[in-house]
Amino acid sequence: MSEPQLEGVSGSNIVPMIDMETSGQLNAAPRPVFMPETFTGTGREWSDWADQFEMAAGINGWDDELKLKFMSLLLSGRARDIYCGLSEEARRNFTQLKAAMGKCLEPCESTDWNRSQPGTVGVYMFGKVGGVETRLLVDTGAQVSIVPKQFWLEATGGVGELVEYNGSLSVANGEKMEAVGQWTTICQFDSLAVVMDFVVADINPGEVLLGSDFLVKFGAKLDLGELCCYLMGKKIVIQLQADFQVPPLIIGMLEPGSSLPRHCD
Known part of the structure; x- marks a missing residue:
């Protein structure tokens, strides 16, 4: 049987x-x-x-x-x-x-998690990218971290060094997104500074996105109960925003043979 x-x-x-x-x-x-x-x-x-x-x-x-x-x-x-x-x-x-x-x-029934677009919530960290104070949207759905082209222009005056991004970007509906290049710069959170690679691209809204590559590279852990991110031994405050414009789901396609590292304790 x-x-x-x-x-x-x-x-x-x-x-x-x-x-x-x-x-x-x-x-x-x-x-x-x-x-x-x-x-x-x-x-x-x-x-x-x-x-x-x-x-x-x-x-x-x-x-x-x-x-x-x-x-x-x-x-x-x-x-x-x-x-x-x-x-x-x-x-x-x-x-x-x-x-x-x-x-x-999933959204819960508390005020912090309810929002105009069901199933979405903005999780933000605050710090400096390339010496410019900004808020950074933590987007676990994005495979790569993104800096809007306009932000890069304002931070570097258009003379910041870019290297070719050896891959392609696409959004959830399959459309391609043009990458200007890859920018290596310093992310600073309070007294902690880390070096991070960002893909520079035209995205709307113009949010700096921290993708899953950031979480994996530094072993960052989000604790939504305490509203903090544990990053290299530091406890960084995060903020939830209920009503925000949802960014497109960005998928970074690497060159054949390349892969993003995985980390999980």
Whole structure:
């Protein structure tokens, strides 16, 4: 007799890649009866997937420790980037992890998270880019960090050194975006200064965007509960803005053979 199936769930859909340490711990648990699909953060609501995950956890007899391990293995794409940006404390407590992922992926009913365009919220850091004070929009959906061409012109007088950007930019609808070049400059947050590569491009609105490449490069972790970003041992204040113009989802295409580094504790 074949194993019973849940809608959207395959009993044989076991995560194929598990590290040795995790594998030893998971092998001590009974083989899962139901395994939820991988969640990417797009094409499906977090609450729907989380409910299915809890259903599978109940059937499989997972405790909170196993829930943490399996949830971390079942997140990919944008959802994985968000997970990696959360604080270590949130990733060690299942209740906090589930709540934090929900805040990042879906609006909640509090005033801070409600907005005119459902499902969007602006997360901002404040600092200096190229010596110019500005606010920076943290956009985990963007693979590369972007500086508007107008900002670059004002910061450098049009004489800042640019190198060729060996790739292409596109937005969610598939349209191409012209890149002027790549600008290496200093980002300063309070007493902390880091060197960052930005792609200079014409974007509207004219926000400086910190993409997932920034989070990965410096191991930055967003804590939406404390409204801060942990960056290289420093605690940087972040601000949420409910009513803001949503930037296009920017995808940076690198040259063949190149890849963005991955980081997740």
